[in-house]
Amino acid sequence: MDDTITIRCTTAIDGCQYTCTMPVPRALWDDSSEEWRSEFLDTCRDRTAVYVRHETGVELTEQQTAGIAVALDRDEESEVLARLVTVTLFGGPLDGETVAVDLADPEPGIGIIAAGCSYPGGRSWYEPGADGRWAWKHDIPWGKCDG
Structure with missing residues (x-):
């Protein structure tokens, strides 16, 4: 059994x-109260908004900040989360890191804000190859939505 769970925060800004x-340590999460969990998820939402603001250089509106969705990478949370699998990223600025992806997503790939991205505030684009490895393809400038 894995000793951590992954909190995944997503937001859409200008259509991207x-x-x-x-x-978060699984033991900490499992032993915490519902109130603590709720406060932790709120903190994750706020940290994600700050991170996006910092990496993109764009000030998020209150509506954009409120629109950040927080999900737990646990099978019992929802059908979507049940489809998530953790993959290891190869190459690029996020080499060796893991991320949860939805294999049923019609667009195979994910753009992730990365400090090592060649575009300030941009994202690094990873796609699955025929061998199943999620490899870096290129970086995406701020404001461009697809890979």
Whole structure:
């Protein structure tokens, strides 16, 4: 059994989706009260908004900040989460990191804000190859939505 769970926060800004993940020790989560969990998820939402603002250089509106969705990478949370699998990223600025992806997503790929991206505030684009490895393809400038 894995000793961590992953909190995944996503938001859409100007039609582009941004995703951040944060691990939390499973024992801490399992032993916490509902109130603590709720406050932790609110903190994750706020941290994601700050992270997106910092990485993109764009001030999010209150509506955009409120629109950040927080989900737990646990099978019992929803059908979508049940489809998520953790993959390891190869190449690019996020080499070796893991991220949860939905294999049923019609667009195979994910753009993730990365400090090492060649575009300030941009995202690094990863796609699955024929061998199943999620490899870096290129970086995406701020404001461009697809890979």
